[in-house]
Amino acid sequence: MLRALRTLLAFAVIGLLVTAASAADKIRVVATIPDLKALTEEVGGKLVDVESLARGTQNAHELEIRPSLMLKLRRADLLMENGLELDSWAEVAVQGANNPNIVRGAPGRVDVSHGIQVLEVPSTRVDRSMGDVHPLGNPHYSLDPGMAPIITQNIADALARFASEHRAEFEKNRQAFLARLNEAMARWTRAMEPLRGAKVVVYHPQWIYLLSRFGLSQAAALEDRPGIPASPAHLTRVIRQMKDEQIKVIIVEPWNDLKLATRVADEAGAKAVVLASMVGGVKGADSYIAAIDHNVNALAQALR
Ligand SMILES: [Zn+2]
Structure with a gap:
């Protein structure tokens, strides 16, 4: 023993x-x-x-x-x-x-x-x-x-x-x-194909590479300029633009003010969607491919 x-x-x-x-x-x-x-x-x-x-x-x-x-x-x-x-x-x-x-x-x-x-x-x-x-x-x-x-x-x-x-x-x-x-990528391209041309608003202008890849466009950002907090006058303009152009989605980063984004989205008749701005940014986005999976699926679902 x-x-x-x-x-x-x-x-x-x-x-x-x-x-x-x-x-x-x-x-x-x-x-x-x-x-x-x-x-x-x-x-x-x-x-x-x-x-x-x-x-x-x-x-x-x-x-x-x-x-x-x-x-x-x-x-x-x-x-x-x-x-x-x-x-x-x-x-x-x-x-x-x-x-x-x-x-x-x-x-x-x-x-x-x-x-x-x-x-x-x-x-x-x-x-x-x-x-x-x-x-x-x-x-x-x-x-x-x-x-x-x-x-x-x-x-x-x-x-x-x-x-x-x-x-x-x-x-x-x-x-x-x-x-x-x-x-x-083949899966992501299929999911995004029907949404080509769709416009979205972003909180921080962080998404242009992803949006361009799949043929979506960024109509406005909630921040006045990259890194500069939203001013009330700017938000009023964005809300008007979202209504005029029937923009349905605001992309929000996990570190940004979701309450503010949700308030703007509510006023504009849209949805605020939190995407993983980096790997680990949201639950389940724990590898590079899993993070992109989350972002593409959440975006496609919100825009559908
Ligand atoms: Zn940035």
């Missing part, structure tokens, strides 16, 4: 050691937002250990930099950034983390927006003092599943630069993910 217990204990200890060793062997990646965490996990598979600085329900434009975020960055091999100034707060956290792997210009600092065709680039210089949070164009490209091939290519390249011996595995994981995404 005692011997059996001893053997059992020995196995348990070995098990712990193996787990600790494999965790230590993994490439430590920090992503600024959950979408990039989810996509890095798809590409990196068992070879990566990924953490996200922002949570899915937060406003990714404004993250409070706490010591816990710096701690996450301290031992990171790679930092995946969204870029286009969505997550420029990451710089403050990096400066507090004292980790040369991920300082600006180091090979471990990865801007995932490389190669993305940016929408809503301002035609005039945007004065940041006015509080506009999209000065370089719309940074919310990861909401469009059609961008995932570019994003995952950037991620695969960065992982392969860090661990070139695993290049083939990263590419194999990426292709397997893209195959699943393609299947889902």
Whole structure:
């Protein structure tokens, strides 16, 4: 009996050691937002250990930099950034983390927006003092599943630069993910096809990539400008426009004021629909494909 217990204990200890060793062997990646965490996990598979600085329900434009975020960055091999100034707060956290792997210009600092065709680039210089949070164009490209091939290519390249011996595995994981995404894309395209041309109002102008992908258009935003709260006069205009153009849906982000959006929707005879503005933003949206699934289904249902 005692011997059996001893053997059992020995196995348990070995098990712990193996787990600790494999965790230590993994490439430590920090992503600024959950979408990039989810996509890095798809590409990196068992070879990566990924953490996200922002949570899915937060406003990714404004993250409070706490010591816990710096701690996450301290031992990171790679930092995946969204870029286009969505997550420029990451710089403050990096400066507090004292980790040369991920300082600006180091090979471990990865801007995932490389190669993305940016929408809503301002035609005039945007004065940041006015509080506009999209000065370089719309940074919310990861909401469009059609961008995932570019994003995952950037991620695969960065992982392969860090661990070139695993290049083939990263590419194999990426292709397997893209195959699943393609299947889902066919389903999403079918669901959205009858709604082509439909107009929606958004709370924060975050959805243009997703809407454009499926032929929908953004008629107005509740925010006066990106990141600037709605003024009563602006809301009155939006309500009138929604009635005139018979717009049936307001898209709301989990971090925005649902009460306000619902009040506007009620006045305009429309519905306020909460979509996952990032992976984990709503219940069930716990992978990249699941988040897009939720958004497409909720949007199609509300517009039907
Ligand atoms: Zn934004």
